[in-house]
Amino acid sequence: MQPSSSSLAASPSRSAHPVPAEPPFGVNEMRLNARQWLAVLAIVATFVSTAPRLWGSFEKFDTGPDYRIPYQLSKDYWLYERWLSKLSDPQQIAVIGDSVVWGEYVSRHGTLCHFLGAESARPDRFINYAMNGLFPLALEGLVEHYASSLNHRKVILHSNVLWMSSPQADLSEDKEQVFNHSRLVPQFRPHIAPYRADAAERLSVLVERHVGFFAWVGHLQNAYFDQQSIPTWTLEAARQASPSGLAPQGRGMLRRFLALEVPGESENDPQRGPQSPRHRAWTASGGEPAHFDWVALDKSVQWAAFQRLVQLLRQRGNDVLVIVGPFNEHMIAPEQRPMFHGLRDGIAAWLASERVPSIVPPTLASPLYADASHPLTEGYAELARQISQDQTFRNWLAR
Amino acid sequence: MLVVVPGFYALRTTRFWLPWLLLASYVFYGWWNPWYLILVAYSTVLDYLLVALMDHSRGERVRDPFLRGAFLISVSLLTMLIGAALVLPATLRPTLLAFALLVLLMAVGSLLASRRMWLFISLFNNLALLLFFKYARFVAENLNQVLAALGTSMQLPDPSGAMPYHLEYVLPAGISFFTFQSMSYTIDFYLGNVQRERHFLRFATFVCFFPQLMAGPIERARHLLPQFHRAPPFRLQNLTDGFSLFLVGLFKKLALANYLSLYVERIYDYPGAHDATALTLATIAFAWQIFFDFSGYTDMARGVAKMVGFNLILNFNNPYLSTGLGEFWSRWHISLSSWFRDYVYIPLGGSRGGTFLTYRNLFITFLVSGIWHGAAWTFAIWGILHALGVMLTRELERSRVYRERIPAIVKQAWVFAYVCFAWIFFRATSLDDALLIVGRIFSAAWGSPQVPALMVALVAAVWLYQYLYESRLRPLLRLGSVRVALAVCMMLYLCLFSSGGGTFIYFQF
Numbered sequence: 087m088q089p090s091s092s093s094l095a096a097s098p099s100r101s102a103h104p105v106p107a108e109p110p111f112g113v114n115e116m117r118l119n120a121r122q123w124l125a126v127l128a129i130v131a132t133f134v135s136t137a138p139r140l141w142g143s144f145e146k147f148d149t150g151p152d153y154r155i156p157y158q159l160s161k162d163y164w165l166y167e168r169w170l171s172k173l174s175d176p177q178q179i180a181v182i183g184d185s186v187v188w189g190e191y192v193s194r195h196g197t198l199c200h201f202l203g204a205e206s207a208r209p210d211r212f213i214n215y216a217m218n219g220l221f222p223l224a225l226e227g228l229v230e231h232y233a234s235s236l237n238h239r240k241v242i243l244h245s246n247v248l249w250m251s252s253p254q255a256d257l258s259e260d261k262e263q264v265f266n267h268s269r270l271v272p273q274f275r276p277h278i279a280p281y282r283a284d285a286a287e288r289l290s291v292l293v294e295r296h297v298g299f300f301a302w303v304g305h306l307q308n309a310y311f312d313q314q315s316i317p318t319w320t321l322e323a324a325r326q327a328s329p330s331g332l333a334p335q336g337r338g339m340l341r342r343f344l345a346l347e348v349p350g351e352s353e354n355d356p357q358r359g360p361q362s363p364r365h366r367a368w369t370a371s372g373g374e375p376a377h378f379d380w381v382a383l384d385k386s387v388q389w390a391a392f393q394r395l396v397q398l399l400r401q402r403g404n405d406v407l408v409i410v411g412p413f414n415e416h417m418i419a420p421e422q423r424p425m426f427h428g429l430r431d432g433i434a435a436w437l438a439s440e441r442v443p444s445i446v447p448p449t450l451a452s453p454l455y456a457d458a459s460h461p462l463t464e465g466y467a468e469l470a471r472q473i474s475q476d477q478t479f480r481n482w483l484a485r
Numbered sequence: 486m487l488v489v490v491p492g493f494y495a496l497r498t499t500r501f502w503l504p505w506l507l508l509a510s511y512v513f514y515g516w517w518n519p520w521y522l523i524l525v526a527y528s529t530v531l532d533y534l535l536v537a538l539m540d541h542s543r544g545e546r547v548r549d550p551f552l553r554g555a556f557l558i559s560v561s562l563l564t565m566l567i568g569a570a571l572v573l574p575a576t577l578r579p580t581l582l583a584f585a586l587l588v589l590l591m592a593v594g595s596l597l598a599s600r601r602m603w604l605f606i607s608l609f610n611n612l613a614l615l616l617f618f619k620y621a622r623f624v625a626e627n628l629n630q631v632l633a634a635l636g637t638s639m640q641l642p643d644p645s646g647a648m649p650y651h652l653e654y655v656l657p658a659g660i661s662f663f664t665f666q667s668m669s670y671t672i673d674f675y676l677g678n679v680q681r682e683r684h685f686l687r688f689a690t691f692v693c694f695f696p697q698l699m700a701g702p703i704e705r706a707r708h709l710l711p712q713f714h715r716a717p718p719f720r721l722q723n724l725t726d727g728f729s730l731f732l733v734g735l736f737k738k739l740a741l742a743n744y745l746s747l748y749v750e751r752i753y754d755y756p757g758a759h760d761a762t763a764l765t766l767a768t769i770a771f772a773w774q775i776f777f778d779f780s781g782y783t784d785m786a787r788g789v790a791k792m793v794g795f796n797l798i799l800n801f802n803n804p805y806l807s808t809g810l811g812e813f814w815s816r817w818h819i820s821l822s823s824w825f826r827d828y829v830y831i832p833l834g835g836s837r838g839g840t841f842l843t844y845r846n847l848f849i850t851f852l853v854s855g856i857w858h859g860a861a862w863t864f865a866i867w868g869i870l871h872a873l874g875v876m877l878t879r880e881l882e883r884s885r886v887y888r889e890r891i892p893a894i895v896k897q898a899w900v901f902a903y904v905c906f907a908w909i910f911f912r913a914t915s916l917d918d919a920l921l922i923v924g925r926i927f928s929a930a931w932g933s934p935q936v937p938a939l940m941v942a943l944v945a946a947v948w949l950y951q952y953l954y955e956s957r958l959r960p961l962l963r964l965g966s967v968r969v970a971l972a973v974c975m976m977l978y979l980c981l982f983s984s985g986g987g988t989f990i991y992f993q994f
Contacts, residue, residue: 109708109798111726112784114954115962118729118972120721122965126972133977303981316982317744320937321751327935 138302142168146347151209152194156351157358158313160218161267163232164298164305165348170215170235177208180215180236182225183244187216189466191456193359194351196463201470212242219266221249222391223257223278227270229395231295238403240482243396245410247430248459249388251378257281258387269294278387310343360463367453367462368417375419383432396442407482408437408444409473413459416452443482447472486731486789489695493793494719502716503686506793510695514659521657528614529692531587532607532667533685536674538594539603540681549598556595563588579647583613600675607671611664617644618656623860659699661857665824667692670706672828679706687713694795696786700779702800702820709795717794727792729972734784736975739983741947742778744940745770753912756922760932764922770936771912772905773944776805779818803951805904808896809882810874813904821857825850848872863910863919870907874900 111117118126149169159165173180181187181199189197199214206212215236220228222245229236253259257271263280271278273288283291294300311319323339342349357364383389399406410433418426430446437444447469454465461469473479489509496502515522541551563585570581587610594602616624621644629640645654670691673679682688691710697703717723752759752767759767780801787797800819807813814822833846848869855868878900881887906923913919953962961967 108796112730112733112787112799113802114733114950115959116729116733116968116971118725118968120725122969122972123725123728125969126976129969129973130976130980134980299980306981317937317939318747320939321747324937325751325935327933 134297134299138164138298141302144346146345148348148350151203152197152200152214154188154194154197154199154214154351155217156349157218157355158349159308161269161313162305162308163228163270164301165309166215166217166228167232167235167298167301170233173213173235173239175210176239178210179212179240179242181212181242181244182229182233182236183216184220184225184246184249185216185218186246186459186461187214187244188218188220189214189216189358190218190460191358191362191365192463192466193353193355196359196466198466198470201467202473205470205474216244217267220270221246221255221257221265221267222388222395223272224267224270226391226395226398227267227272227295230398231270232301234402236399236402236404239405241399241404241406243399243406243408245392245408245433246459247411247413247426247433250381250383250386250429251458253379253381254280256381256386256388258381258385276387276390309348310339312339365456365462368414368455368457369452373417373457375417377419377422378426380422380425380429383429383436389433393436396437396440400442405482405485406442407479408442410434410437410444410446411459412447412449412461412469414452414455414457415449416455417458443478445473445476445478447476486792490789490792497716497719503690503713506694506713507686507690510690510693510698513695514693514698517658518655520652524614524657524660525663525693526689528611528664528667529689531610532671532692533682533688535603535607536671536681537683538591539600539671539674542594542598542600542603552595552598556592559588559592559595563592574650576651577649580649604671604675608668611668615660615664617647618654618660620856620860622654662701662703663692663698665703665821669703669824669828670710673706679710682706682710694790696789697783697797700782700786701818702783702786702798703824704797704820708798712795720794723791723794727788727790729788730784730791731788732972732975734781734786734788736979737777737781737784740975740978741943742774742781743983744943745774745777748936748940749774749912753914753918753922756913756918756925759925761926761929762931762934764926764929766934766936768905768909768912768922768926770940770944772805772901772908773947775908775911776801777947803955805901805948806897806951806955807900808893809878810871810900810903811878813900814871814875821854825854825857829853844876847875851875858911862916863913866916866919867907867910870903870910874903874907 147165147168149172153169155162155166155169170180181202187198194200194214197214199212200209202212203209215233217228249255254261254263257263257265257278257280260279262282265280268281268283269291271281273283273291294304307313307315307319312322314322319339354361356362359365381389396406396408410430413426413430415423415426434444434446450461450465450468454461454468456462456465489505492505492509493502496505511522511525514525538552538555541549566581566585566588570578570585573581587606590602590606590609594606625641625644632639632641643654645651648654670679670682670688674681682691687710690713691704691706694704694709749767749771752763753771756764783797783800787800790797798820802816802819804813804816807816830846830850833849834842835846836843838846851868851872852865853868855864855866855871858864858867909922909926910916910919913922950962953959
């Protein structure tokens, strides 16, 4: 703010609009010419296109018969895509859907896929390609952008009526909501009213979907940095570190990173499986029949997404079988059950009109449900038995 | 950027290039809050008119028809505004009365045909906008405290009550920047430093040129306006230079400022819960955060402007390598400090009146500069600390021992330490917090710093780069391979490590 020689030198001229002298470029030497920019872009493009593939060829990714994407990697779409690409046996059937297929309350040995495999006497026949936290709008995005390896295969698709049980679950109410897997839902069209990301965020999602590199960066964050951006993780690790070195969190990451191994699902997950306190019937915690604010099929955003998903799979040459429910009808207030039946039958009718084979299993016994839509381990076993005995299913398997 | 730059080049040879820039600027600004556009447009139209009136107000042209028209229009408007204030809803009354006062001043100005009067109206209007939106609540709250302390029951109302139709009373983004830019034009015209700009679109584009509208650099009419007289020719170098500047700015913002902000927020949000080490390091981290944030924005603004062929002035010149506080201010936010120098410090008398008057002028200038940054006592103290620092440096510089015997790196270190100390008041959320932080830095125990090594390495790398840039090894940085390697590293870092957007600190000013 003091007068300086430079300010005196810059004393104004009174001539008419003199063209000013060009100011200094900057205070660094980062002034690249066109050739240098081309070199930079070539190097960056090479890295971006090869790094994920190279990483995939070195990183250990062990999957067994009952493998499912671990809960903590639920947003690792790159890993999902990589896992799908492992599907080589034409006899293997991909089962896709939300947490009902994934098995929210059960261990990986207590899922629908596990019991379907057991029924067919081939443990690796039905592969659990569900992800926790999905819903039809997100599942549509997942299949569209990360599941091209599924093309021309048999696919079992699960339909969960839960997503039409209220305008909030349907994502059709005009009120901002924060929900899982928002990066999978349509960003511009069709319009999702409760999704209020700004244009920059939406555009970045589009880029992420088309440039696999960014999904890979997401994989690194999910698999090694506790689902945080790397800077955020370093900060947390530094906070927990003691003067003598890294905290267990940091050491664990370092170990995994050096071993180049995708973390698997814990066999003793305290949140899932018969030993878990969460694994109990919905009535055990005092649950009672409730009223649902059902959304009509012709108004449902999630149902429209499900319809588009079925069409997409068929366009990709998939042989699709849809399992509708079974929703926990015991949880619906008796006077509302006709409404639910209308909805469920409407789904079945549309699938029939589209010549998509479907199974609408009967409602399981009340103690076999953990909540409105998730069965417990015995529920899955029962459901698998019912499906295996269903003629539509047998015909579909045989063709 | 992806729309404006190609659009500009598509229209460059037509007469629509200037409207395109103006449209882009208004869309960019309106994106944040469309209501703010009214403010920018109003400020632009009024200053354009006032300079036109100033141009017609010369001693021998008192009977100028333009001024007569202005008088008649002002009187008619005044009547209409007073009538409207009586008839229209009460929520509009404060706004209408404010306009009525302005129009009254314009009527008086038309009668007096005085250039000084028009300048006064322009300053009054721009400062009134700033005062109302930025300082009114602060002033009202403080006066209310004084009134309460005096035992009176009288209280000033909250300024939000003066908003028409109860619109939200928020600080319009960038108001401090565009009002200062517009004011500099009227002052410079008054002083005869610039010609009157007759082309309205050109002037409007100057006031709200989108790259620098939100957080500067605050351009001067004599530098930016002439560039809008003709579409710049296409030069590949403009694009490559623009991208170079933009990349550096983006890296500063996303990779450095955002990263540092995570650490700073964690410590500064709970200053009482952290020891002296963490508070000291968080203060140093904030010094770098605000530098990267603000200079990063400036680099991006200059880069985007350069892509379309326009040159914006340099706003930062490695300020943390300064060996004195005065030098610091010739390297930090250069466009603002030169604004205060030209329009506050020099009109006050500058350094022409001896040591006492010089220091008084410095004190006032820095105090105003501090308050410009925000309506809080912490900003005023920050300004005062810098005033004291500049005075101290000036005194030290008089000593030959200090000038010649103290190594530059020692001076740099103490200037940096002093600037960091002042930043405590700038960053703290309240005066109490600031004093708590200062107290704990000097009294609390020292412990684990909890700073990620990656963060330290990044800041050290930038400091080293700046140091090399100002050393004899600078040619090393000019090597093509070094440039390419650094650009690749920055891009890959952004791709791999970036933690997303976040707003710029200076948007709030």
